[in-house]
Amino acid sequence: MPFGSTYLKEADLRQELWEPGVYGGVAALHMLAQTFHTHVPEHLATHLFYFALPLGVRHKVDAQVFLREGNQSGAAGLIEQQARLLSQTQYAGVQHTWSSVATLIEQVATLEERLLAICQSW
Numbered sequence: 001m002p003f004g005s006t007y008l009k010e011a012d013l014r015q016e017l018w019e020p021g022v023y024g025g026v027a028a029l030h031m032l033a034q035t036f037h038t039h040v041p042e043h044l045a046t047h048l049f050y051f052a053l054p055l056g057v058r059h060k061v062d063a064q065v066f067l068r069e070g071n072q073s074g075a076a077g078l079i080e081q082q083a084r085l086l087s088q089t090q091y092a093g094v095q096h097t098w099s100s101v102a103t104l105i106e107q108v109a110t111l112e113e114r115l116l117a118i119c120q121s122w
Contacts, residue, residue, distance in 0.1 A: 026116075029109035036102035049093040057086045072122075078115045082108050 035044070060083035067076035085108050092100035 026109050026112050029105055029112060033102040033105040033109065036098045036105065040098050045093060049090055053086055053090040053093070057083050057090070060086065072118075075115055075118045078111050078118065082111050082115075085111070 035041075060079050064076040064079040064083065067073075067079065085104050089101055089104040089108070092104060
């Protein structure tokens with residue numbers, strides 16, 4: 001059985017609307033980027049740059065190690081790129097360069113779309 005195929009059969013990786021008003025996946029990344037193009041609530045910035053992004057980067061690093069061990073170097077490479085972009089996003093965020101934050105998040109979303117395509121081929 002190909003690596004990850006059991007999980008993929010049970011999960012809808014493209015699920016974007018989890019319940020009314022709760023979004024995930026690529027759609028959530030695009031919505032977040034749009035927020036940084038328009039208005040940045042201070043509580044959102046604080047949460048992202050001092051908690052969510054550092055945690056997300058750590059999870060991305062762990063995931064890419066796991067995928068490399070499973071001989072999924074293509075997916076691991078995309079996740080590693082996402083980790084680097086999220087680290088850059090954190091730096092741009094603490095510098096309050098919101099347009100850079102939005103651009104970096106859009107790049108993460110593009111990589112996420114590519115990652116989903118790879119995962120669905122397993």
